[in-house]
Amino acid sequence: MSQPILTMRGISKRFPGVKALEEVDFELYPGEVHALMGENGAGKSTLMKILSGVYAPTEGTIRLKGRDVVFHNPMNAQRQGVSIIHQEFNLFPNLSAAENIYIDRPDITGRFGFIKWPKLVREAQALIDSIGGGIDVRREVQHLGVHSQQVVEIAKALSFRADVLIMDEPSATLPENEVQNMFEVVRRLRHQGVAIVYVSHRMKEIFEIADKVTVLRDGKKIDTRPIGEVTEQKLIRMMVGKEVGNLYPVRITEGQPQQVLQVDEMSLDASHKVSFELHKGEILGLFGLVGSGTHTVAERLFGLRKGTGDVYILGKKVRIGSPLEAISHKVAYVPPDRHRQGLIKPMTICQNLSLNLLKDYTKGMLLDRKRVKQVSETYMQKLRVKAPNDQHIVDFLSGGNQQKVVLGKWLATEPNILILEEPTRGVDVGAKAEIYQIIHQLAEGGLSILLISSEMPEVIGMSDRILVMHKGEFVHEFRRGEVDQEQLLKRASNPRLHEEAVP
Ligand SMILES: Nc1ncnc2c1ncn2[C@@H]1O[C@H](COP(=O)(O)OP(=O)(O)OP(=O)(O)O)[C@@H](O)[C@H]1O
Ligand SMILES: [Mg+2]
Numbered sequence: 001m002s003q004p005i006l007t008m009r010g011i012s013k014r015f016p017g018v019k020a021l022e023e024v025d026f027e028l029y030p031g032e033v034h035a036l037m038g039e040n041g042a043g044k045s046t047l048m049k050i051l052s053g054v055y056a057p058t059e060g061t062i063r064l065k066g067r068d069v070v071f072h073n074p075m076n077a078q079r080q081g082v083s084i085i086h087q088e089f090n091l092f093p094n095l096s097a098a099e100n101i102y103i104d105r106p107d108i109t110g111r112f113g114f115i116k117w118p119k120l121v122r123e124a125q126a127l128i129d130s131i132g133g134g135i136d137v138r139r140e141v142q143h144l145g146v147h148s149q150q151v152v153e154i155a156k157a158l159s160f161r162a163d164v165l166i167m168d169e170p171s172a173t174l175p176e177n178e179v180q181n182m183f184e185v186v187r188r189l190r191h192q193g194v195a196i197v198y199v200s201h202r203m204k205e206i207f208e209i210a211d212k213v214t215v216l217r218d219g220k221k222i223d224t225r226p227i228g229e230v231t232e233q234k235l236i237r238m239m240v241g242k243e244v245g246n247l248y249p250v251r252i253t254e255g256q257p258q259q260v261l262q263v264d265e266m267s268l269d270a271s272h273k274v275s276f277e278l279h280k281g282e283i284l285g286l287f288g289l290v291g292s293g294t295h296t297v298a299e300r301l302f303g304l305r306k307g308t309g310d311v312y313i314l315g316k317k318v319r320i321g322s323p324l325e326a327i328s329h330k331v332a333y334v335p336p337d338r339h340r341q342g343l344i345k346p347m348t349i350c351q352n353l354s355l356n357l358l359k360d361y362t363k364g365m366l367l368d369r370k371r372v373k374q375v376s377e378t379y380m381q382k383l384r385v386k387a388p389n390d391q392h393i394v395d396f397l398s399g400g401n402q403q404k405v406v407l408g409k410w411l412a413t414e415p416n417i418l419i420l421e422e423p424t425r426g427v428d429v430g431a432k433a434e435i436y437q438i439i440h441q442l443a444e445g446g447l448s449i450l451l452i453s454s455e456m457p458e459v460i461g462m463s464d465r466i467l468v469m470h471k472g473e474f475v476h477e478f479r480r481g482e483v484d485q486e487q488l489l490k491r492a493s494n495p496r497l498h499e500e501a502v503p
Contacts, residue, residue, distance in 0.1 A: 003066070006065075007028075007063040008024065009060055017392075021046055024220065024221045033196045033211050034212045037239055038239050039240060040386060040400025041398040042239070048166045051084075052071070053075075054074055064082070081162055083158075083162035084167075084168065085154055087168040087399045089150070094140055096137060097137040098138060101127065101128075123159075145290075146336060147178060150170065150174055163193075163194060165194055172425050175289065179205065186209060206227070211226065215239055217239060236430075246433075257282060261311070261313055263275055263310075266300055266301075271472070272293065276474065278417065279448060283443050284465050287467070288468060289492050291471075293471070298333060327413065329417075331419065332417070336452075342402075342409070343405060347393070349390045350376040354375055357413065376390045383405075383431075383434070384434060385404050400427045407420075420450065420451050423439070424455070456485045456488055459488070463480065466488070468491045
């Protein structure tokens with residue numbers, strides 16, 4: 001057995017009112033992919049931020065390549081060989097992808113500090129292409145989609161020669177084919193002897209890529225095991241501390257339900273239109289590969305994008321030209337990208353949860369604080385947001401808990417139609433089961449839900465009907481129980497496939 005390249009000993013971290021880590025030991029060996037798992041708020045990102053120089057530990061030591069080290073900041077850690085891909089993007093939106101990748105790098109400036117642009121663009125493009133990103137690095141980051149931004153973030157971390165590479169939920173916003181590309185890169189780095197920490201809530205990925213797994217629970221280390229020694233069930237038990245029952249609630253749907261939403265020839269772009277219906281208490285899944293148009297459907301329905309076509313809600317023709325109009329028709333939208341659209345991070349949980357209610361809860365000039373408080377506490381509890389209280393600043397919540405606040409903020413508007421896009425992205429298994437239960441109960445209570453997700457098990461497990469999209473069109477409809485992942489993927493990637501097979 002070789003020597004560990006990195007040893008963290010007795011790491012503790014306290015934030016005001018929160019003990020995020022307690023005497024955690026963590027070891028990394030060269031050429032291993034080490035998965036780090038645990039529930040939302042277990043301390044994964046905090047441990048990795050300490051390892052990458054973002055935070056100083058309250059207690060504990062770090063040894064890297066046989067020497068005790070103290071990282072003063074991320075730059076300092078990077079120079080010593082520890083690079084991190086953050087869970088929350090750290091990109092400058094108004095700079096190009098290339099600039100983001102090579103920002104602050106002495107080796108690309110020539111004499112007198114002039115930046116060697118052609119070299120920068122060339123190298124950045126080569127790096128992106130090696131991950132298979134298909135992105136023009138000269139484009140500004142703000143004009144890139146979420147998953148392209150993720151690719152830029154990965155490329156940025158790879159641009160340093162790292163001995164230790166930390167990937168904090170790198171796949172959360174990546175579609176399946178790009179996850180595979182990323183794994184290729186990870187395997188290559190492992191082969192070169194890089195030690196990789198891989199943080200993810202996706203079991204499938206852990207078993208595919210990891211050699212070892214360490215589980216944290218409530219800031220404490222539970223265990224480190226070779227991946228061959230654990231099963232999914234075992235891991236869940238280590239993380240949650242108990243068994244998690246069925247992930248998907250049993251749904252029984254019956255009869256001719258009332259139509260709540262009717263969409264007629266709604267344009268997605270110049271050449272594509274869609275029509276569909278949504279019923280009372282129905283969970284309608286929308287599935288398609290990247291670029292299929294599912295996201296556009298959501299944006300059109302919520303008034304974030306303009307176009308032609310008719311929308312009827314409860315039989316009445318409505319105009320949804322802006323999110324405000326959508327909200328006034330009791331349509332809510334939980335967007336896939338919580339950073340840009342979902343949350344105001346410097347504000348408290350309570351303020352975020354009640355953001356959409358302020359109009360309704362204002363009497364004269366006065367805000368009904370008691371009602372706001374009540375709503376905020378209800379949803380915090382319902383979604384089990386992990387924080388000392390609802391006055392906690394959202395920015396200080398763990399990634400998964402931020403996702404719960406986004407969800408709560410829209411649930412609190414008590415909508416008739418709820419559009420959910422990637423509702424469990426970055427959420428741990430236990431919380432996932434809770435969120436599914438909540439979605440299920442909402443549907444039982446008569447809420448109509450449009451569920452857009454790239455996670456096939458989620459769409460299949462939750463939806464009463466699934467509309468499959470391909471290049472801006474609905475190509476197939478499945479009913480509950482009619483479909484498995486293989487069929488769904490086939491339809492989404494090649495809609496004509498089935499017709500060809502049938503003579
Ligand atoms: N800057 C901060 N200030 C205050 N509390 C913080 C801060 N950063 C993290 N915490 C708290 O520390 C705990 C651990 O958070 P951390 O982000 O490490 O969780 P995580 O395991 O990465 O979770 P997730 O899976 O949701 O990303 C949480 O209770 C979180 O609210
Ligand atoms: Mg985290």
